[in-house]
Amino acid sequence: MNFATIRPMDWQVLQVVHRLGPLPQHKLADHLGRQRSTVNGATQRLMASGWLQKVGQSGQGRGRPAILLAVNRAIGCFAGIDIAADELHLALVAADGHPMGRATVVLGEDRTLDMVLEQIDLALRGLLSQIDLGLKNILGLWAGINGAVDRLGNVVTCASLGWHNEPLGKLLTEKYETNVLVQGAATAMNAAAESLMGxxxxxxxxxxxxxxxxxxxxxxxxxxxxxxxxxxxxxxxxxxxxxxxxxxxxxxxxxxxxxxxxxxxxxxxxxxxxxxxxxxxxxxxxxxxxxxxxxxxxxxxxxxxxxxxxxxxxxxxxxxxxxxxxxxxxxxxxxxxxxxxxxxxxxxxxxxxxxxxxxxxxxxxxxxxxxxxxxxVITQDRAVGGAAEVCQRFWANPRGVVAHD
Ligand SMILES: [Zn+2]
Incomplete structure (x- = not known):
């Protein structure tokens, strides 16, 4: 991940735009209960660093039409990788949670961790290049596997791939230098989804x-x-x-x-x-x-x-x-x-x-x-669901992006 860090105040502005946008600048100040000049400074910095962009103008009312601001979808994206027994499913969602693309890769005979990581890398680069992004634009990455995973993202066991004690989370974090979430037991996720919303x-x-x-x-x-x-x-x-x-x-x-x-x-x-x-x-x-x-x-x-x-x-x-x-x-x-x-x-x-x-x-x-x-709840959409989950987590807790005071 290669993003200029954001000041905490600027992050508050960005979050409001993410939640309510596109918004005119003066509404932003009202929502935050801050001086317009303070908010203007923040929006200028966020536009300069690429997090915010102008997207047209508001209403017809009297006076000058206001410029609308929105989160810049092209700043980065979240990746979801579902590692199934014989296939990889990949999905990207934009910084604002909008689906950006997906791919399926059939795994070869060699399903060792190294080989699977290599195939993930190839597929991920391909998918990113389709939307003119690169690996450094990944804001967060989710990997799902049908097996037991510990708190640190180690795959304790995955019978269908023959994996035991494989440091999947650590290797993905080192390789992509981003926030990585590894979740196991697809069935558990499906059961949770069905009981919650299905x-x-x-x-x-x-x-x-x-x-x-x-x-x-x-x-x-x-x-x-x-x-x-x-x-x-x-x-x-x-x-x-x-x-x-x-x-x-x-x-x-x-x-x-x-x-x-x-x-x-x-x-x-x-x-x-x-x-x-x-x-x-x-x-x-x-x-x-x-x-x-x-x-x-x-x-x-x-x-x-x-x-x-x-x-x-x-x-x-x-x-x-x-x-x-x-x-x-x-x-x-x-x-x-x-x-x-x-x-x-x-x-x-x-x-x-x-x-x-x-x-x-x-x-x-x-x-x-x-x-x-x-x-x-459709099971093939786990990669999208996983990418959406890291996206939600990012907006709730943007580790590594917001500078500490
Ligand atoms: Zn068996």
Whole structure:
């Protein structure tokens, strides 16, 4: 980060413009309860350093039209990087929180921290150059990962990438010299979002069951998330459901996640005789489409009453996914069960199938009055959400930008 520091008084001016702008200068003085001359001095400094800019003129009333001031969107931006199991999602939002661009990068076979950092750097530079900014313009950076992260931004464990005790936060801070926030457990973020503003906003308890690249759950009661003793509550993806089954990146065999996540389903389909795989699914596999699209093609061709190998395989996978959901319901007894993650998104066949199987798997189904719903807060937007979060934090506490008295 390479910004001229701002005086505390100037920062107050900037914050008001950020909150209420665009504003004419005299209104600024009124809002702050300060002399116009003091505020004029501040706005001049902020314009000179590039934080404020003129954006047209106000109203038609009598007298001279006043120049309107706004935060200069081009001064810098906030970056959000969602590190998924096989993809990176990047998003930029401007200094004023306006979305500026996004990109997705497919990770190669090598998913070591060094290699992932290299790909982040390449993608970030590309994205920034599209809006004529550089690395020094990054005001804050958010990185999200599906794993356990400690307070200092170290990735304690991320099974899908095979990371253990990796200093992600420290390396990002050193490299980009900006404020970095690393958050783990995507499912926890999704559960929080759903209980706050999504499908569970009117419920006293919510369980979020996520099935996509991985499988996990989180529970929120009366607005409080249940984290567990080591932040792992709800990590049921690595419970072994098929002993001796498919190898999992965590080192075990037959974990729920290795069997029934998106990659687990695609791996199972690939093992079938090619003649048993529907043509459109084969095409998706041969063209190396993203896992998510292959899975959706699979469930488009799924028929529950069909006994052919393809539908039988998907039925087995669906049962494992339902089993995970049933364990969540039995363990947490929630008012609302949110089915999230790409396996459920736009996939009626799987959602309906899991719903039906749940009725058979869960004790006292009819007495529970459990609502099973689809997630409302879109999971692919985590990179944007993360960038927006560091943006909000910046305006509340602009570490490193405002000079201390
Ligand atoms: Zn595992």
């Amino acid at each position: 499908a569970g906003r009117d419920a006293s308890s919510l369980a979020y069951y996520r099935a996509g690249q991985g499988i996990s759950a989180r529970f929120v009661q009366q607005g409080r998330p249940l984290a567990g003793a080591t932040q792992r509550a709800g990590e049921l993806g690595h419970v072994v459901v098929e002993p001796g089954g498919r190898k999992c990146p965590c080192g075990n065999r037959g974990c729920l996640e290795s069997v029934a996540s998106g990659p687990g389903i695609v791996a199972g389909v690939k093992e079938l005789d090619r003649n048993d795989i529907p043509k459109r699914v084969l095409k998706a596999i041969d063209e190396k489409l993203p896992t998510q699209e292959i899975v959706h093609a699979c469930f488009d061709h799924y028929k529950e009453i069909d006994t052919k190998p393809f539908s039988t395989l998907l039925y087995r996978k669906m049962n494992f996914i339902a089993l995970g959901a049933a364990m969540v319901v039995a363990a947490y007894d929630p008012e609302v069960l949110v089915l999230g993650g790409y396996l459920f998104e736009n996939n009626h066949a799987l959602r309906d199938g899991v719903h039906r199987r749940l009725r058979e798997m869960v004790l006292d189904w009819d007495l529970r009055n459990l609502k099973v719903v689809e997630g409302e």
